[in-house]
Amino acid sequence: MIVFVMAIVLFLIGLYGVLVKRNVFKILIALSIIEYSVNLLFALIGYRRGGTVPILTEGTKAGTFFVDPIPQALVLTAIVIGLGTTALLAAVAVRLYEKYDTYDVRKIRKLRG
Amino acid sequence: MKGMTLIVKCISQLMAPSIFLLGVYVVLHGHLTPGGGFAGGVLIAGSFVLLILAFGSDEVRSQILNWNATAFESVGLFVFWFLAFWGLIRGTYYFTNVITKVNPGLPYHLFSAGIIPLCNLAIGIEVAAALFSIFICLAILKVGDRI
Amino acid sequence: MNWLPLFVAVPLGIAFLTPVLAKLWKGFPDIVGNLATGFLCLLSLWYLRFGQTTSVYYVGGWEPLNGMPLGICMVLDGLTVLMLLVVNVIGFLSTLYSISYMEHYTDKGKYYTLFLLMTTGLNGIVISGDLFNIFVFFEITAISSYALVAFGVEAEELEASFKYQVLGGLASSFILLGIALFYHLTGTLNLADASKVLTGKSASPVLYFIGVLFFIGFGLKGAFMPFHAWLPDAHPSAPAPISAMLSGVMIKVLGVYAMCRVFFNVIGMTPVILTTLMVLGTVSMVLGVFLAVGQWDLKRLLAYHSISQMGYIVLGIGLGTPLGILGGLFHLMNHTVFKSLLFLNAGSLEFATGTRNLKRMGGLKDKMPITHFTTLIASFSIAGLPPFNGFWSKLLIVMACIQAGHPVYAVWAILGSLLTLASFMKVMRYAFGGEGKTVWEHVREVPSWMCLAMIVLVVLSTTMGLLLIPSLKAAVLDPAVRVLSDGLSYAANVLGG
C-alpha cells in the first residue's frame, strides 16, 4: 500500500506546483509530474506478486502466471497522450514568451479577471 | 542551431542507422516482442533527431522546410484508419481483424495476428513523422518559417 | 444501427485527408469540411428512430464471452441520440458559417482539420460505452479546442489558451486518476459491466473518493461555478464558430453528459450528489448572470451567460425527478441553439465592425438588419420570453422545482431569468440602438453563408417549443429522460440487449 500512497504524494507535489508556481515553464513541469504520477499509479495497480511479463513464447509452461496486461495497454495510451499535451503546451509557452518577453504568469495578463 | 564536435558527428553517424534499423525491427515485431508501432516510431524519429542535433540544422534547413513531415503523418494515419474501416466494408464490425478470420498464420511467427503488424507499421510511420515534426517545429523553426 | 461507427470514422478520415487536400487546392477544405459535417447532420437525424431502445455495437466484433465484454462497445440509447443531434446540427451550421467567417484568418486547412477532430471527439464521447475510451476522446476534443482557442495567435488568445490548457490538463489528470482507481476497484472498464459489479457492493469510501475525482474533473471541463475560471477567457478568444461549438456543445458533452453517464448510470445517484448539483447549479445560475451584466465585451458577456445557463441545466438534472430531468435536457438542447446563435451574431458584428466592445458599437440596426433580427430573437429566447424555446424549458425547470418541493430554487431561477433579460436589453440598446455613428458608414451586412446559418438557428429557436407536443416528445425527449431516471437499468439494457 505504501507505494500507492507514494504515487499519490507525487500527484500532490505536481498539484502544488500547478497551483502555486507563477512561471509558465514550471507549470508545464508540474503538469508533467502529475501525468507521471498517474501513469505510475496505473502501472503499479497492474502488478501481480510473482507474475511475469504478459508475452507468450513457445516454451511457456502451463503453470506460469502473468501480470495484468490491461493497465499496461492503458498507460501506453496515456504516455502518448501526455506527450501530445506537453508538446502543445510547450508551443504555446514559446509563443507566449515571444509576445510578452517573460515567463511570469503575473505579467501575462492582458485579459481582465 | 550549430553542429557539435567531430567526435560527436562520427559517433552519431555510426549510431543513427543502427537506431533506425532497431526502430524498424521493433515496429515489425511488435506483436511478438515488447514494443510496437509507438516505441519503434519514436526510435525512428529519434535517429533523425540525433543526426540533426549532431550536425546542426543550418545545412538541412531548406530541405526540412520542403520535406513535408506532416504529409507522411497524414498518410500513415490514413492507412491505419483504412485498416479499421476495412471490417465495415467487408460487412462485419468496425475494427474487425479481417485477416485472422481468413488466414490466421502461425503463432509466434512474423506473419501472424492478421492486421496487427500492419497497424503497427502504419502507427510507426505516423508516430515517427509526428514526433519529427514536433521536434522541428519547436527546436529548429524560426519566426516566419512555414511548414 | 450497423453504421454507428461512421459518426467517428467519417470526420476522422476527412480530417486526416484535409491537410493533404489543402495543398492541392485552397477550396478543398471548405467543400470536404461542409460535406462531412452535413453528412453527419443528416445521419444524426436519421438515427432519431433508433433512440427508443438501447442497442450495442461491438467494435472489432468482440462479442461478450461468458458475459464478459471483451472489446470496446458503443452504446446507442435515447440520451446518445439526443446528444448526437445536438453536436452534429450545431457542427454543420458552424462549418457553414465558417466558409465566409474564416476568410479573416490564415490557413483554413488547419482550421477544418482541427474542427473535424473536435467533432470526432465529441461524437466519440457520446457513443462510447467504455470509460477509458471516453477519456481518449475527451483528450482529442480538449487538445483540438486548445489549439482552436489560440487560432488567431494574438497575445490574448495565447494567454487564454494557456490558462485553458493548464486547467484542462488538470481535469484530465483527475479523470485518469479516477479511472485508475475505478479499474482497481472493479477490474473492468466497460460502463455497464462496472455497474453490474458495483451493484453487489455496498457504498464504500473508495466509491465516494472516485466520485469526487470525477466530479472535479468533469466540473472543470464543464465549467461549473467553482471551476469556471477558464471559460470567460477561453470562449471569447476563439473564432466565433468555435465559440459557438465550445459554449453550445462542448461544455455540455464534456461536463453534463459525462457526469450524467457516470453518476446516473454507473455509480448510481445519491441524494448527496443531487443536492450538490442543485446548489452548484443555483450558484452558477445567479453569480454567472451577475458577472455578465457588468461586461462590455460582447463575447465575454455571452461567456458568463453560458455559465449561468449551465446552472439551469444542472439544477434541472440535479432535481432528479423525471420532470426536472426533462427540463434540464430540454434546456440543454435549447441553450445549444440560442447560445450558438448569439455567438454567431457576436461574430458577425466583429466581422463587420472589427470590434467586440459594446461601447464602441451603436446604430447598427439599419446597417445590419438580418443580424439585428437574429440577435433580437436569440435575446428573447435566452431571457425566456414566450413563445421562444428558452421559455418552455425554463418553465419546465421552475415547475419541476415547485413540484419537487424546492420553491426557493424556483425563485432564484426566475430572478436569474429577469437579470438575463436586463443584460440582453443592454446588448440590444448599445449594439443596435441609438444614433448611427459615422465610423460605421461603410459597414455592410455579412456574407450570405453566415446569414444562412444564423437564420436556420432562428427558425430552430422559434419552433423548438413544438418538441413538447406529446408525439414529438415521445420520439426525442422521453427516451433520453428514461435513460437518466431509470439510471441503473443501464447495465441490464446494455448487457442484455
Next chain:
Amino acid sequence: MLTILILLLVLMILGAIVALESKDLLSGVISLGICGFALTIVFLLVQAPDLAIVQIIVETLTLVILIAAILKTTHEDTTEAFGLRKLLVWGLGLVSIAVFLAVSIHVFSHLPKFGYPVLRIAQVYLDQGLPLTGAANIVAAIILDFRGYDTLGEATVLFTSVAGTVAVLRHIGRKRP
C-alpha cells in the same frame, strides 16, 4: 524488489521537488528527466517492458524538445517573491494537500493490496488472447485488437497535437484588412 521500488519512488519524489523548486529552468527540466527515467525503471520492475521502452524514448525526446524550447527563450526563473498572499496560499495548499493525502490513505486501505489486482477481463485476455488474436504479446493484442479503437484515438491525439502545434506556431493568425 519492494525495497528497490520504494527507493526509486523516493528518487522520483525528490526529483519532482527539485524540478519545481530550482531557480533555473534548465536544471528544472533535467530534474524532471530524473523523475521520468526513474519511472522507466519502475516500469521494468513491475514487468512492463513495453511501457519501459516507450517511456524511455518519449522521455528523451521530451527532454530534447523542452531543452531546445528553453534555449530558444530564457532559462531564468525570476518569479519567486514572498508576501502575505503567498503565505496564505501556502497555508491553504498544505491543509488541502494533507486532507487529500489522509483521505487517499484511508481509501487505499479499502482497495486490493499492492500485488493482488482484481483480474476480471484481464484473465480472459491472458487465457484466450493468443488463440483469439494470434499475437503472442498480449499487450499488443490488447492495444491493437481488443482495444484497437482506443489506439486509433491515441494516434489521433498525436495527430491533433501536431496539427495544433503547427497552427499555434503560425506567424500571422489574422489577416489585416
